[in-house]
Amino acid sequence: MLYQVHLQDLIPEHNFYRLLDKAIDFRFLYKATKAYYGEEGQESIDPVVFFKICLIGYLNNINSDRKLIEYCSNCLDTRLFIRYDIDEALPWHSTISRTRQLYGEEVFMELFKKVLSLCVEKGMVRGKRQAVDSAFIKANASMDSLVEKEVLDDADYYTQELNENSEYKVSQTRKKLVDQHHDWKTETYKAQPKGSTKGDRKDENGNLIRPKYLSNHTHYSPTDPDARVSVKPGKARQLNYFGQIAVDDQNHVITGACADFADKRDSQCLEHIVELAKENLEENQIELGEILADAGYSSGEALKYLNDNTINAWMPNFGQYVPHREGFELQKMGNYYQCTKEGGNKAKLLFKVEKTDSKGYTKRTYRSSESDCRKCPLREQCCGMKTNFKKLDDSIHKEHYEKMHQKLTLNPEYAKRMSKIRSKTVEPVLGTLINFTNMKRVNTRGIKQANKHVLMAALTYNLKKYLKFIARKPKSKAQEVTLEQEKWHTCLKTIFLSFNWIVLSLLIFRNKNFISKPNLV
Structure with a gap:
């Protein structure tokens, strides 16, 4: 039997995909992707079709390209959205994967900026406050794929080659410890180590089995070398990426999004995400206002960046920051600490050296002389039993910490209000991205592909907000x-x-x- 059927007659006018198709014109993608297409060979997938299919995957929280093509071929509204007829075969799932790797990050960023500009035109963004936060995104690699890194077999020979200014041949002096997949979870000790307890597990030969802890300094994944081992309190270790977003506080529109390595701290990613949000807002003639962040983004380098660029930020100081040294007063003119304890010898702690500790923090060291503290009646309480001098360490960015501490102290109510605004602005957005917009796991490999993944999830979230937003403006004069x-x-x-x-x-x-x-x- 023959039937005359039109998709437009089967799909209602208020269907989400029909509204989405009217809301944004995707034809600008032809110009953005022109450099990736040639004039010869077989015809490739249409860039508009590719991005529409990707949008369907993020809108429906579908992580697999194979499942995505199956979903698109089974739904009439998605076929109408991507302009494919009922009897027309959709592209192969492998075509979606290859095209995603072909396009550069700038194409995905251009689509993100296009959606953001639509939100700005509708009055959804004001730029007064931008809340920043992050979340781990699971990488497309297993912990079982980890192998140990190559180490130097002869360090003395390596030093000798460097001193002679000759080219060092890595293949002659490196030794690969492990060249195959192994069980990373446990490690067997033939000898009974110190501190063993009765609850420790043993193998068939009676050898003690203890958990083996991994580090990014010693292991990597050949499946995805850019993925990093990271962990959250109370959860198992896994290979992750770091997703960073900046959200406008007016209508919770994402103004900046990116992916970074999971072994970084939040404070190391602050400059990148703030610059992204600032650039995106300036392109829409909006000035960046305040930055709201938690204590994880606080560091000397981050505070220095905010101060140098005159960016007004509200975030608690890092947990190890000490605003006041009890019993000691810093004399800024002479750059030394003066002991002010009653009954003490009023010793001076002079500046000695700047050094970097094992965690990468650069500090200034102040130390008193042994002659001043040896006969002090408070030596045991102040210096300890084994030392005859007092030592204090300060961050080289102490003045930036003090400036932020003073601002939070002088405006406690406003600072508390900013903390509440940050939590209610950015944290629900992150939860929505992870649970409903396919940002929980990266379905590709590499830091560039992870960045594309975060951008697509963010612009999909903004599109949904854009379609649901109703401008509260009068209809007539x-x-x-x-x-x-x-x-x-x-x-x-x-x-x-x-x-x-x-x-x-x-x-x-x-x-x-x-x-x-x-x-x-």
């Missing part, structure tokens, strides 16, 4: 005039009632019994 008149009427009414209350209060204080007098009533 007459309604606008009526609203203004109502505002002025309410204001004048409030002023009149306040004036009457003041007059009545004055009369009451002047004569308490005026109510009983008929002429006053």
Whole structure:
């Protein structure tokens, strides 16, 4: 039997994909992807079709390209959205994967900026406050794929080659410890180590089995070398990427998004995400206002960047920051600490050296002389039993920490309010991205592909907000005039009632019994 069927007749007018197709014109992608197409050979997938299919995957939280093609071929509204007829075969799932790797990050960023500009035109972004936060994104690699890194077999020979300024041949002096997949979870000890307990597991030969802890310094994944081992408190270790987003506080629109290596700290990623948000806002003629972040983004380098660029930020100082040294006062003119303890010898702790500790923090060291502290009656309490001098370490960015601490201390109520605004702005957005917009796991490999993944999830979230947003503006000039008149009427009414209350209060204080007098009533 023959039927005459049109997809437009089968899909209702208020369908989400029909509304989405009317909201944004994807034809600008032809110009953005022109450099990736040639004039010869077989015809490749249409760039508009590719991005529409990707959008369908993020809108429906589909992580697999194979499952995505199956979903698109089974749904009539998605076929109408990508302009494929009922009997027309969709592209292969491998074509989606290869095209995703072919396009550069700038194409995905251009699509993100296009969606953001639509949100700005609709009045959804004001730029007054940008809340920043991060989340781990699971990499497309297993912990079982980890192998140990290559190490130097002869360090002395390596030093000798460097001193002679000759080219060092890595293949002659490196030794590969492990060249195959192994069980990373446990490690067997033939000898009984110190501190063993009765609850430790043993193998068939009676050897003690202890868990083997991994580090990015010693192991890597050949499946995805850019993935990093990371862990959250109370959860198992896994290979992750770091997703960073900046969200406008007015209507929770994402103004900046990127992916980074999971072994970094939040403070190391602050500059990148703030610059992205600032650039995206400036392209839409919006000035960046305040930055709201948690204590994880606080560091000396981050505070210095914010101060140098005159960016107003509200974030608690790092947990190890000490605003005041009890019993010691910093003399900035002489750059030394003065002991102020009662009963002490009033020793001076002079500046000695700047050094970097094992965690990468550069600090200034202040130390007193042994002659000043040896005979001090408070030596044991202040210096300890084994030392005859006092040592203090300060961050080289102490003045930036103090400036932020002073700002938070002088405005405690406002700082508390900014903390609440940050948590209610960016944290629900992250939860939505991870649970409903396919950002929980990267379905590709490499830091560039992870960045594309985060950008697609972010612009999909903005698109959904854009379609649901209703601008609260008057429909006509007459309604606008009526609203203004109502505002002025309410204001004048409030002023009149306040004036009457003041007059009545004055009369009451002047004569308490005026109510009983008929002429006053």
